[in-house]
Amino acid sequence: MTPIDLAGRRSLITGLGQGIGRGIAFTLAASGSEVVINDLDADRAEAVVDEVVAAGGAAVAAPFDVTDFGAVEDAVAMVGHIDVLVNNAGNAGVDGFGGRGNFAESSPEDWEPFVRVNLYGAMNCSRAVLPSMIDRRWGRLITIVSDAGRAGDIGGAAYGAAKAGAAGLTRTLALENGRHGITANNISLGTMRTPATESLWSDPDTDFAKSILRNYAVRRPGSPDDAANLTAFLASELSDWITGQTYPLNGGYSFAL
Template sequence: MSILDLNSKAAIVTGAGQGIGRQLALTLAAHGAKVVVNDYFLERATQVAREIVDAGGQAIAVQADVTDLNGVRAMMRRTVDEFGTLDVLVNNAGNEGANPSSAPPKPFWETSPEDWQRWLGVNLFGVIACVTAATPFMVKQQSGRLITIISDAGRVGESGIEVYSGGKAGAAGFMRAVARTLGRYNITANCVAIAATLTPTIAPVIEAQPPETTKRQLERYVIRRFGRPEDISGLVTLLASDSSSWMTGQTYPVNGGFSFAM
């Protein structure tokens, strides 16, 4: 029996229409989970759900904005109506949300609350909304797995993306507090901290930059390459499984050695 067997657990993955979220949804389904593929854009979620079903898995697509608590609550209810339980929530939606700005970045001291909201909305408030909406179902069934994808920027800080770093750090602190509150109900809460990963958003930027820039960036990684979505999905699957039942309140780096932690 595989230690990563998810045994028909119902799992929601937010922001799963592309990139890391897509890979997380595919991997969880491959290990037996029934997956709710969430995205702000329904057509993206539908495509990923179709991939899962075509491969023999179970999945549905659900459109929801993670910063909209009412919409998120409706997604949780639909999950339970469709699959009978809500066992795993993976908060993957991040970055600037569904509609990132194309404006050149400015020093943080020249930004406004409107600029901050783009980063804090999905990365912090979205995590709080999703966990808030999922918790009553998990408490009722006395079990659950809450997993949030953060960034090494939230662990060690990153120049140029200060508010994003703060949002991710805030999400990690929230998850630690949630772990203390919900442990008595056999609900675990953990974070996975990632570094630069070749997603459809990041890969074109790296490909377009001068080779010497890429070389300098990779010098910060002990394993001299950027991450791939499949690098993250293994640990998330472990945290979603019964094998992680005594692991909670932690942040686990998956970062190619960009930073170290005890």
């Protein structure tokens, strides 16, 4: 049972998908928040709504494309207001990682899908929810970014740059909106074990799995629950004086100084 109390809050989680967003939705719902579940895929969003409701939570589906500002605005207008936005929708590339080759061989067409979802998606959703947060003088903007944006990632230049851009947006949103009772923070994930990255973990003896585990102080990949627990804290009253920060959530792979 979570000690975090989000009763009376309405949270929008984007790109709910199968992994991290799904875990966040369940945890926020278990903490008392109504959850608005977004994904590109309407069937996937509806299926998670059914599961959250069956578990005793309050949930509605809001399928839309985070890269389409008009669609985001319409969806937010439809549900009324949003207290907590979790920008989780992401495009990490093939098998959850860069997978696009080195930057020197890439083209603008290669970069565009990463920038559109990871950066414009966060901009669109943040812009759409902010007016009602300002009116209500309370809000939480939480953006799921990546250590690829803090530390770099061979083969993941566009992904890392887009995530770093989204993290930068958060800092300005924190500065501009703190006086309205709104905080904005990033969670920078290390390598997580989710359906999107399962193929990387299914054999623990691969060089990839061994090298990651060797470099993580806590020797396991992150889980959706790890991300969900920090998200719930940042979504709550408990984090009231924390804003503009980027939290590495990576088992001690790297540190924020």
